Amino acid sequence: MKTIKAAVILSALLIAGCSAPIIKSEGARIDKALILNLKTGSTTKAEALEAFGTPNEVRAEHGEEKLLYVFNETVTPTYLGGLVENKLKTERTTATLELILKDSIVYSYNFKTTHR
Numbered sequence: 001m002k003t004i005k006a007a008v009i010l011s012a013l014l015i016a017g018c019s020a021p022i023i024k025s026e027g028a029r030i031d032k033a034l035i036l037n038l039k040t041g042s043t044t045k046a047e048a049l050e051a052f053g054t055p056n057e058v059r060a061e062h063g064e065e066k067l068l069y070v071f072n073e074t075v076t077p078t079y080l081g082g083l084v085e086n087k088l089k090t091e092r093t094t095a096t097l098e099l100i101l102k103d104s105i106v107y108s109y110n111f112k113t114t115h116r
Contacts, residue, residue: 019078022085027071028053030095035111038099043106048099055099064107069097092116 055067076090098110
């Protein structure tokens with residue numbers, strides 16, 4: 001009886017613990033504190049590039065320049081020491097920052113985070 005209890009406890013520990021999620025990310029993480037430092041009408045393009053780095057995409061439209069920053073992260077839980085992945089419970093987070101510049105000054109910006 002003691003052997004069965006020990007085997008059940010050991011099995012439960014192996015299934016529940018001893019594993020870390022698989023984390024995959026693309027792009028640079030966008031620091032919300034840096035977004036709070038943005039001042040529309042005075043933050044320069046050089047200051048934005050220094051704060052956020054190289055954008056994922058740059059577009060010019062209607063006399064405006066748009067800098068787009070995108071960060072994607074997926075977290076997939078694993079079990080049995082990482083041997084089994086539970087892709088049904090994968091969590092996806094996407095953060096997008098769009099800076100709109102006129103004459104190399106931040107005119108407006110939009111920050112959005114989605115979590116699924």
